Structure formats: C-alpha cells, structure tokens
Amino acid sequence: MxxxxxxxxxxxxxxxxxxxxxxxxxxxxxxxxxxxxxxxxxxxxxxxxxxxxxxxxxxxxxxxxxxxxxxxxxxxxxxxxxxxxxxxxxxxxxxxxxxxxxxxxxxxxxxxxxxxxxSDRARVLIAKHLEVWMIPDAAERAKAMEEIYTEDIKIMEPEDVFAGRDAINDYISVVQRKAPPLSGRLVSHLQNKEFIHWSWDFGFPGSKRALGSEVLHLNGDLIEKIVIFSGHSDIFTEGTR
Structure with missing residues (x-):
C-alpha cells in the first residue's frame, strides 16, 4: 500500500x-x-x-x-x-x-x-544536539543527551552558564515551557578538528528573530562544551530566568 x-x-x-x-x-x-x-x-x-x-x-x-x-x-x-x-x-x-x-x-x-x-560528521552532531532540545519528555531527553553530550557538558550563554546533563535537562524544560521557538534554521557550519562552528536563525512569537552562532567543543563524538554568541540573547532567554 x-x-x-x-x-x-x-x-x-x-x-x-x-x-x-x-x-x-x-x-x-x-x-x-x-x-x-x-x-x-x-x-x-x-x-x-x-x-x-x-x-x-x-x-x-x-x-x-x-x-x-x-x-x-x-x-x-x-x-x-x-x-x-x-x-x-x-x-x-x-x-x-x-x-x-x-x-x-x-x-x-x-x-x-x-x-x-x-558523511558530514559535523552536520550529524549538530542535528543530534538540536534534537535533544526538541524532546518534550525529560526522561527520554536524558537518554538522548547521553548519546551526544559528555556527563560534564557545559553551556555558556552570554549571561548564564549551565553545567552537567541534569542541570541542562532542567533548563531545556524551562525553555520549552516559557520560550519555545516557532522555527529554527541552520545557516552555516564549519569544523576544525575538535571544534564545530555553526550559525543559526530562530523565530519566536511576535515575529521576533534571534540570530547567532555556537562553537561546539568535541570529545570524540560527544559535545563537552557549547559556547553561544548572539546579540539577541534577550529574545531566546526571555522568561527563562
């Protein structure tokens, strides 16, 4: 059929x-x-x-x-x-x-x-990273995080730092509840040895857009550090603090 x-x-x-x-x-x-x-x-x-x-x-x-x-x-x-x-x-x-x-x-x-x-290892890792942030169930998300983040993963936002899978899992729940994006597009990406740099474009309610980029520091096939750069951090972190 x-x-x-x-x-x-x-x-x-x-x-x-x-x-x-x-x-x-x-x-x-x-x-x-x-x-x-x-x-x-x-x-x-x-x-x-x-x-x-x-x-x-x-x-x-x-x-x-x-x-x-x-x-x-x-x-x-x-x-x-x-x-x-x-x-x-x-x-x-x-x-x-x-x-x-x-x-x-x-x-x-x-x-x-x-x-x-x-064949594009960097693109696959970015996809797995983004997929984690789409999973609504915290327990299911925790399992997915084990496949892409190291146990001591650290996220460095312009104004906040989150360390460890558990803390980041809790933060994702807050983001999904208070500041969920309506769209998310990958603009470009490059890899240099254990570093991946990629740019993004997220859309939010009220026709708001947040542009920025991230540097992912790898440990093998796992991400151990994420450094976020954006001039629109007030949009994608609005209501999450």
Missing part, C-alpha cells in the same frame, strides 16, 4: 530533476504542518515548501531511499537515506529515522526526519 510518506519522498526525489515538483507538497501537507528535519524546524505549509526548496538547492544531484510502515494508531514510521553529489561535486550522504502524523483529512500534520548518520 502506498502511503503519504511514500508520496512525500517521491515528490522530493522528483525535485532533483524539476524543482517545480515541490509544488505538489501542498497537496499532502496540512496547512499548519510541523516539519522537523535534521534538527531544523519550521511550521506551516508554505515555510515547509520553502524549506525543501532550500534543501534541494544544496545538492547537485541526489536520491532518497526509504521504508514506510503504518502503525496501529495510523501514524507512519520508517527509515530514510539520501545520497548524491554536493554543489562541489563531492559524494555526500545522510540517513536517519522518519515519523509522520496525519490530520483528519489524511494530510501530514507532523513530519519528523532525524539525522543519525552521514
């Missing part, structure tokens, strides 16, 4: 040869769809279509492969992978899990593609 997830990947694959194919996403996405893709997040049909335009523009050519399984409650889960050539003509790939929730009309109301592996 063909599912709406199959249709989604068929459209994304078709866009490799004809970017106008992405217009067909409007047929399968709910108006207020929540898209979480490799740690990035947007809400709304038009922002989701624009997001996919940006994704296609990052590849010279690529193709997705996937599996899809309909669960008892009607949701759809599976695995996905993407491989091809980047804009410089270098081979690139990524893979992860995917889950879909549908609205009453059978359109996608929530689409979540996690990035768990790939």
């Amino acid at each position: 063909t599912t709406v997830l199959d249709r989604y990947f068929e459209i994304v694959n078709a866009a490799d040869n004809d970017r106008s194919a992405l217009e067909d996403l409007r047929e399968i996405l709910a108006e207020n769809v929540l898209l979480m893709h490799s740690g990035e997040m947007v809400q709304g049909r038009e922002p989701a279509v624009d997001f996919h335009r940006d994704q296609v523009a990052k590849w010279k050519e690529s193709k997705h492969h996937w599996t899809a399984s309909v669960e008892a409650g009607g949701s759809i889960t599976g695995k996905w992978s993407q491989a091809g050539l980047d804009l410089q003509g270098n081979g690139s790939c990524g893979n992860g899990h995917v889950s879909v929730s549908l609205d009453a009309e059978g359109r996608i109301s929530r689409l979540h593609l996690s990035l768990t592996g790939g």
